[in-house]
Amino acid sequence: MKPEAIKVACSNCNLRELCMPLGLSTEELNRIDDVVATRRKVKRGTPLFRNGEKFTSLYAIRTGFFKTCIATEDGRDQVTGFQMAGEIIGLDGIVNDQHTCDAVALEDAEVCVMPFDRIEELSREVNALQHHVHKIMSREIVREHGVMLLLGSMRAEERLAAFLLNLVQRLHARGFSQSELVLRMTREEIGSYLGLKLETVSRTFSKFVEDGIVEVRQRHVRILDTDALKRIVNAQSCH
Amino acid sequence: MKPEAIKVACSNCNLRELCMPLGLSTEELNRIDDVVATRRKVKRGTPLFRNGEKFTSLYAIRTGFFKTCIATEDGRDQVTGFQMAGEIIGLDGIVNDQHTCDAVALEDAEVCVMPFDRIEELSREVNALQHHVHKIMSREIVREHGVMLLLGSMRAEERLAAFLLNLVQRLHARGFSQSELVLRMTREEIGSYLGLKLETVSRTFSKFVEDGIVEVRQRHVRILDTDALKRIVNAQSCH
DNA sequence: CGGAAGTTTGATACCGATCAACCGATGTGG
């Protein structure tokens, strides 16, 4: 949990095109190196931050896989997202200067710590960075609109199909297979994200296997028929 | 629909403390007047912007009431939020330079048009404005987390109770009653937002009336027992 | 190796969707 004082540079990071704006001048690139203060390793099962903690920084995921979730006093729990390399977490903390959700590593992970006051400072001077920050926040808002659509109007099969397609698409953008993936989260966590119980998630996986749409061996999933998944997502509740 | 060339000033707007940062110097206040280019009237039932339209501006609601919703090709439709005076809409458009949802006036409305490039320009110079923009976006993200919790884990009564409490709370912050409100949206729109069918919304209202928690006359709602509503929201799915 | 955690599958219950009928409010044109 101890912050590690490794000095790092975005300018030669292979995730740069995911985290950072494109088309920067060399001078701007060098300045942007300053937004990352340190890196921090987070062990599997361990929180990067927790609900109620003071907000200081955004985090760019270098390696590993996170979930963010909110818990209420009465024991309810909702996974609000799964995040992978190149994605930014911590945006929830800006509004009240404290985090309103937990971010937990689902596998050993490493993040770049980006103090938010430094981001604000630098984005006053580098227009591309300013706009980039705005885009990242807007993207998160739009993503959540999609989740609301899913939770508000889709049935179990549609939700799981949409979930799988979204995951492979993001993994593919990072150079992984379009058809094979390893789930880093449990059935229960998938269920929490999708508004389903873990048994329903399990049953729906089984149904997809029966229908020859996917192969599932524990957390290893191979998608055999992407189009079938797309058809499931787009099929309106027929009648 | 024609933009009207009324020159307006945030500095003497009675909604300023809702839209704009607090604690500005007189000089900063005067500069901020420049973010509002024009005002625009929107008739009831008419869109302020639509999915796919080019994004140019954020809008601050001066009067009236809006819904934002996304529609899919296959006929699904999801209300993603209801917005009232002092709230900002259009944030979804930043990421891809085009809007990804429709914003429709539920009653005759007027908005302040704030060209986004001007916002970015000015927030490079006025730190308080910069941070304010970040807070507005973060607040929207946190709000959507709450909706995800609602859609993912609450039952019909809990959803409607949470919805009513949220509405009166926001209305109260604008000087309206804590216990009386007029719904500007139909049962169907409430249902879409809450992930329920209109019949279920209607039945749940009826149940609340039976239990003496609210009085309902069409769209006029009087809350008789706020604590009961709060208890309903916080009651975990018991077993 | 043993226990805990995670997953699958079955049986049953229940909440909300669906289908349908009716009612009331609103608004429009003759």
Added chain:
DNA sequence: CCACATCGGTTGATCGGTATCAAACTTCCG
């Protein structure tokens, strides 16, 4: 101003999808 059409809302009956409860199995990990 009234007749009538339309839209929104309520209520009832029934159906279906997902939750719940339960048991067995597998995998993981100390």
